[in-house]
Amino acid sequence: MNAQKGFTLIELMIVIAIIGILAAIAIPAYTDYTARAKITEAVAALASAKTSVSEYYTSQGVMPADAAAAGINTSPAGSYVDSISYDKTSDTVAVVTAKVKGVNDTANTKTFQLTGTGADNGITWVCAPGATDPIDKKYLPANCR
Template sequence: MKKQLQKGFTLIELMIVIAIIGILAAIAIPAYQDYIARSQASEAVSLMSGGKTPLAEFFSDKGVWPSAAASVMGTLSGKYVATIEITGNTGGTSLPIELTATMKAQDVNKNIMGKTVIMTSTSGSSWTCKPGGANPIDPKYLPAACRG
């Protein structure tokens, strides 16, 4: 009588593989969600950075800060950013000047919905970004330069 050899995996081996995949997914999905939130929040910093030079030129030319960001900046919203506003010394001559970006309330990661990030200049030429406003974004979702 010939003995047949079985080929393939046993049920326990398949269950072990599925358990390993489940553990890896449980770790990877939250990390991926944080990565998505960080990439969406970086849009706010990028859009505000685009206003630094126009703001400095406006102040240099007029001697006062603009009363609204729309008077100097072309892009005030994005795919994930609802608005960018000047929130400090609008129409004034003193510093600091602040730009505030507010994230959208939908179609963004739940950890940054409606949150705000601020970019401040105390000299007119150097800028710093940080969480701020009434509903500040968690620093872990900001680019590394803004976490300090």
């Protein structure tokens, strides 16, 4: 009696096909995940801008007139934020916009924004894709989508 030893060609081909299917699903999901992690770091980089605007609003009762008045560094040294801009839309509403760099070819040079709305109890911040050249929502952290 000759017992079969090893695998047949069809069994090996099935295993390779399964690995190929798993790779086809996993690689795009992983690249989106890494891009989202980088954008999350960029959102965190805007924490100082949020704090500056919030402190100004709390002490003055209105939003700062410009980035200099707010004390915002518009040329950050981070890995994923190219530039930061500030825009006062009213005495109680301001927008801090960040332009992304170093993430991936799809997200680079795109923007996301934090919109602050002032009230008696402080400022409420909302994160969203930028008004001009917006970043795809799939790259934003869960609290920004």
